[in-house]
Amino acid sequence: MTALTAVPAGAAPTDGPTARGQQVEVFAEDGGITRAEVSPASPYLAERPPALAGDGDVTPIVTNGGTDTKLDVVVIGDGYTAGEQEKFRADAAAKWRELSAVEPYATYRGLFNVWAVDAVSAESGVTGDPDRATVRNTALGSYFWCDDIERLLCVDVKAVERYAAKAPQADLVLVVANTAKYGGAGYNDVQSPLGYEGIATVAGGNSRSGQIAVHETGHSLGKLADEYFYDGQGTYQGAEPAESNISTLTADRMRGEHAKWYRWLGRTSPDGGTVGSYTGGGYYPAGLQRPTENSIMRSLGREFNLPGREAMIAGFYRHAATVTSTTRAGSTLDSAGRLTVELPVPGTTLRWYEDGRELVQLRDHTTVPLSSFGFAPAPRGIGHRLTAVATDPTPAVIDPALRPSLTTSLSWWVTG
Ligand SMILES: [Zn+2]
Numbered sequence: 001m002t003a004l005t006a007v008p009a010g011a012a013p014t015d016g017p018t019a020r021g022q023q024v025e026v027f028a029e030d031g032g033i034t035r036a037e038v039s040p041a042s043p044y045l046a047e048r049p050p051a052l053a054g055d056g057d058v059t060p061i062v063t064n065g066g067t068d069t070k071l072d073v074v075v076i077g078d079g080y081t082a083g084e085q086e087k088f089r090a091d092a093a094a095k096w097r098e099l100s101a102v103e104p105y106a107t108y109r110g111l112f113n114v115w116a117v118d119a120v121s122a123e124s125g126v127t128g129d130p131d132r133a134t135v136r137n138t139a140l141g142s143y144f145w146c147d148d149i150e151r152l153l154c155v156d157v158k159a160v161e162r163y164a165a166k167a168p169q170a171d172l173v174l175v176v177a178n179t180a181k182y183g184g185a186g187y188n189d190v191q192s193p194l195g196y197e198g199i200a201t202v203a204g205g206n207s208r209s210g211q212i213a214v215h216e217t218g219h220s221l222g223k224l225a226d227e228y229f230y231d232g233q234g235t236y237q238g239a240e241p242a243e244s245n246i247s248t249l250t251a252d253r254m255r256g257e258h259a260k261w262y263r264w265l266g267r268t269s270p271d272g273g274t275v276g277s278y279t280g281g282g283y284y285p286a287g288l289q290r291p292t293e294n295s296i297m298r299s300l301g302r303e304f305n306l307p308g309r310e311a312m313i314a315g316f317y318r319h320a321a322t323v324t325s326t327t328r329a330g331s332t333l334d335s336a337g338r339l340t341v342e343l344p345v346p347g348t349t350l351r352w353y354e355d356g357r358e359l360v361q362l363r364d365h366t367t368v369p370l371s372s373f374g375f376a377p378a379p380r381g382i383g384h385r386l387t388a389v390a391t392d393p394t395p396a397v398i399d400p401a402l403r404p405s406l407t408t409s410l411s412w413w414v415t416g
Contacts, residue, residue, distance in 0.1 A: 025186035025226075026152045027212050031299040033228050035283075036149065038185075042141025042156035044127045052082055052120035055139070056166045061093050062114035064344060067169035070113045071221075071319040074167040074196075076160060077119050077204070078140035079126040079178035085118050091176050091204035092116040098210030099174075102296075103270065103303060104313050104396065105214075110344030111320035115167040119159075121178075126153075129179045139163070142177045142201065146185065153183040153201045160199055161192055170194045171319050172220060174213050180205030184212035188219050196220070211300040218297050221315030224308055227290040227298040229280040236287030243282075245297060245307050247289050251277040261291050261307035263398050271295040271303040306396070313394065314402040322348055322408040323390035329410040332383060333370060340367040341388050341410065353387040370414055383413040 021037035028034070064070050075095065077088035092114070100109045119139035127135050128144025139159065146154030155175050164170045173196045177183075180203065187199040198220035202209035218224040225243035240248050240259075247260040254262040254277060264275040269292045281290035281298075290298070295305035304312060325341040333339060343350060343366060352362040362368055370386075392406040 022157065022190075023188050024146075024152070024154065025188065025216070026147075026149055027184055027186070027209075027215070027300055028151060029182050029208075031211075031301050033215065033226065033298070033300065034230070035226075036147045036152065038147050038152075038154050040157040042143060042154060042159070044135060044138070044143050045141030045156045045159055046122070046137050052122070054082055054085060054118055055120040056163065057085075057118040058167055059089055059116045059118070060113065061089065061096060061116050062109075062112060064110050064113055065324045065342070067113065069321040069324045071111050071171050071316055072167065072169040073112055073114045073172045073174060074117060074164050074170040075114065075174045075176055076117045076140065076163045077176050077178065078142040078155065079121050079124060079136060079138045080119070081122070081124045082120050084124060084178065085120065088118065088176065088178070088204070089116050091178070092174075094207075095174060095176055095202060095204065095210050095213065098207065099213050099217075102211075102214050104309050104316070108313065108316050108345055111316050113169075117163045117166050119163050124178060126177045126179050128153075129181045140175060142175065144179075144181065144183055151183040153177060153185050153203065155185070155187075155199070155201050157187065157190060157199065161194070164192070164194055164196065170196045172196055172217060173199045175199060175201040176204040177201060178205070179203045182206045182209060184209050186212060186216040186219070188216075208301070211296070215296050215300060217315075218304065218308060218312070221318075222304075222308060222311035223315065224297050224311055225282050227281045227292075227295055229283050229285045229288075231285055233284050234286070236282065236284040241282060241288070244311050245291055245305070246282040247277065248287065249277065249289065264291065264306045264310075267306055269295070269303075269305045270309065271305045275306050310397050310399065310402065313392075313397050314399075314405055317392075317405040320344070322392050322406060323350065323388055323410055325388075325410055327412065329412060332413040332415060333386070335370045335414055338367055338369045339386070339412065341390070342366065343390055345392050347394070348390050348392050351389045353385075353389065355385050356387075383415045385411055386414050387411040 022040040075092040080088040121138040126142040141156040146152040200213040200216035277289040292305040296302040
């Protein structure tokens with residue numbers, strides 16, 4: 001791990017013309033993660049960028065459904081010239097493959113749309129590649145050597161916002177830089193009016209950098225804390241943290257108080273070992289505990305642990321639905337027709353209800369002929385209410401407070 005100045009949680013913002021620093025995470029090549037505070041602006045962003053053909057074009061990379069029922073990932077390129085936009089879209093698709101190969105993304109990939117936004121740069125490549133003296137004029141002002149750290153790939157946050165706004169919806173934002181040099185950054189706590197909560201920057205031509213985005217979505221989607229810590233940070237003295245994956249409690253107390261990840265204690269975790277209460281986490285080597293020895297919230301290239309996986313799935317369903325249909329919910333259907341719904345996640349169960357009564361024979365049927373319902377004459381002439389209720393029964397989410405988000409229902413009216 002590189003020697004860095006750790007910025008403690010809740011550090012006072014620095015004075016000066018940049019007003020407020022931006023918290024970012026730094027990802028070393030050995031998988032270690034640290035933090036730094038940087039300017040949200042890039043010193044390498046051209047003040048008046050030239051108007052370049054194709055700039056701001058949006059291409060769907062993965063389309064699974066409407067933006068209101070899916071989690072929309074926006075990928076923006078930097079350091080790609082007008083002639084390199086095909087390369088950008090190929091790099092964007094490769095990054096999505098890398099990200100979606102990790103669980104729980106792999107199981108839940110049907111919940112996502114992916115949009116590529118072309119940001120056309122005047123020059124190819126980014127500042128700081130291959131060396132510190134290299135400066136390039138790019139659309140987002142990406143640069144290595146941010147905060148004097150070679151692998152820290154910073155970006156201009158406002159420029160990212162302008163391009164993200166061009167996509168139909170932005171729930172997650174990923175900046176792919178035109179470079180093969182390992183690096184990236186995780187911007188936590190980006191409060192965007194568009195609704196996304198973090199930005200990950202990654203090297204488009206480096207096959208390990210997609211892991212940076214996976215870790216970063218642990219914060220934005222999973223609301224997870226970091227499980228790494230710094231020597232010399234001392235002992236945490238504060239109150240019980242809000243995040244689900246760090247705690248002041250030992251395993252025994254967690255069990256006794258039914259707190260935090262107590263339901264998972266003793267289970268075998270996908271990142272190795274069993275879930276317990278391991279000392280160190282949330283930047284402190286003592287006073288805070290984490291669920292497993294070494295999940296992706298501590299080191300890149302690892303799996304989420306069981307509590308982390310549960311939080312990620314719940315996070316997916318904050319943005320995406322268990323059931324969708326191309327037939328608009330709330331519309332009135334003729335009883336001579338058929339109705340089809342889509343269940344994007346394997347194993348999802350489906351039940352149909354007519355005016356609140358379950359039609360048991362239709363369980364798990366995704367296409368139903370409406371004539372088979374044998375509807376009685378419609379009450380008060382308004383038609384019958386037909387409802388599809390879909391539930392993801394995954395055993396990976398066991399907290400009763402999270403389970404309701406794993407059920408979605410859609411209703412229509414059917415006239416006799
Ligand atoms: Zn982190």
